[in-house]
Amino acid sequence: MSGGSGCPFGPGEGVPAEHSAEQAHRDFSRSLSYGDYLHLDELRSAHQPVTEAHDEHLFIAIHHVSEVWLSLIVRELQAAMALLEGGITDAPLKMLTRVVRAQEQLTAAWDVLRTMTPADYLQFRSAFGQASGFQSQNYRMVEFLLGNRNPTLLGPHAHRPDLHGPLLAALHAPSVYDLALRLLAARGLNVPAEVLGRDVSRPYVADPAVLDAWLTVYRDPERHWDLYELAEKLVDVEDNFRRWRFNHLTTVERTIGFRRGSGGTSGVGYLREALDTVLFPELWDVRTHL
Numbered sequence: 001m002s003g004g005s006g007c008p009f010g011p012g013e014g015v016p017a018e019h020s021a022e023q024a025h026r027d028f029s030r031s032l033s034y035g036d037y038l039h040l041d042e043l044r045s046a047h048q049p050v051t052e053a054h055d056e057h058l059f060i061a062i063h064h065v066s067e068v069w070l071s072l073i074v075r076e077l078q079a080a081m082a083l084l085e086g087g088i089t090d091a092p093l094k095m096l097t098r099v100v101r102a103q104e105q106l107t108a109a110w111d112v113l114r115t116m117t118p119a120d121y122l123q124f125r126s127a128f129g130q131a132s133g134f135q136s137q138n139y140r141m142v143e144f145l146l147g148n149r150n151p152t153l154l155g156p157h158a159h160r161p162d163l164h165g166p167l168l169a170a171l172h173a174p175s176v177y178d179l180a181l182r183l184l185a186a187r188g189l190n191v192p193a194e195v196l197g198r199d200v201s202r203p204y205v206a207d208p209a210v211l212d213a214w215l216t217v218y219r220d221p222e223r224h225w226d227l228y229e230l231a232e233k234l235v236d237v238e239d240n241f242r243r244w245r246f247n248h249l250t251t252v253e254r255t256i257g258f259r260r261g262s263g264g265t266s267g268v269g270y271l272r273e274a275l276d277t278v279l280f281p282e283l284w285d286v287r288t289h290l
């Protein structure tokens with residue numbers, strides 16, 4: 001078996017028996033190469049440590065890969081949400097599965113970053129001033145799409161209309177959970193009008209009637225299979241989000257202890273508070289009442 005068909009950059013169909021590298025295309029003076037297609041020069045040029053500290057490379061690389069995963073998650077979430085407006089089909093569920101897998105990669109990055117000791121970190125800490133993941137537009141977008149909304153978090157992007165505009169739009173659009181509640185209602189389950197017509201720019205507040213509606217779904221999954229599948233997919237997403245937050249928190253604590261964050265918050269205290277955020281409250285409560 002050639003095994004080449006799975007990779008778009010691999011040897012391709014019809015690889016001769018000897019599998020020689022001689023067979024590979026080697027003149028890219030006039031055709032698109034791997035590096036051209038992926039803009040690897042730009043990618044490499046984004047990697048710019050400002051100190052001689054060995055671990056600054058790791059620090060930058062982990063942030064870069066995290067931003068790439070976050071940006072994929074934003075795309076997949078937005079696409080899934082657009083489709084969910086029309087109902088639950090396999091396509092948005094598949095996209096949510098991809099979100100879950102990408103979150104796992106995001107969380108796995110902490111295992112690599114944890115190899116950096118506080119002393120390693122302090123060698124370059126002064127290099128990035130007030131920069132902080134707190135200012136990650138991709139991360140805020142994920143939070144806003146999932147429903148964790150707070151206009152204060154728009155602040156760091158006020159000077160960049162290209163970043164601020166999409167966040168503001170997401171703040172005023174239904175979250176993925178708002179869409180799920182509309183789907184519950186469309187199926188004839190009782191979701192109060194004030195929940196459906198709520199100000200979506202505000203954080204969602206749990207509602208007993210919504211809990212009852214999800215209980216109906218969870219007590220008879222076969223009958224409401226698509227809603228059940230969507231609900232469990234959302235629980236996967238929130239579960240993974242919590243894991244990322246927890247790993248961030250412990251990595252931060254073991255690296256900077258209880259110092260203030262570069263972004264200006266209290267640091268560990270601020271991140272600990274965020275651990276209490278609940279995005280889809282009734283989907284967690286339903287477990288207690290089954």
Ligand code: HEM
Nearest residue numbers: 062066132133134136139252255261262263264265267274
């Ligand atoms: C040792 C490495 C790291 C340290 C010491 C650290 C520290 C912190 C601190 C203290 C905060 C609170 C805000 C502030 O700066 O005042 C924060 C927020 C944040 N960091 Fe990190 N961080 C690290 C690595 C990362 C990485 C690799 C990412 C990946 C993108 C990241 C993403 C974020 C995000 C998204 C927030 C905002 C969280 C929220 O508002 O709930 N951090 N970080």
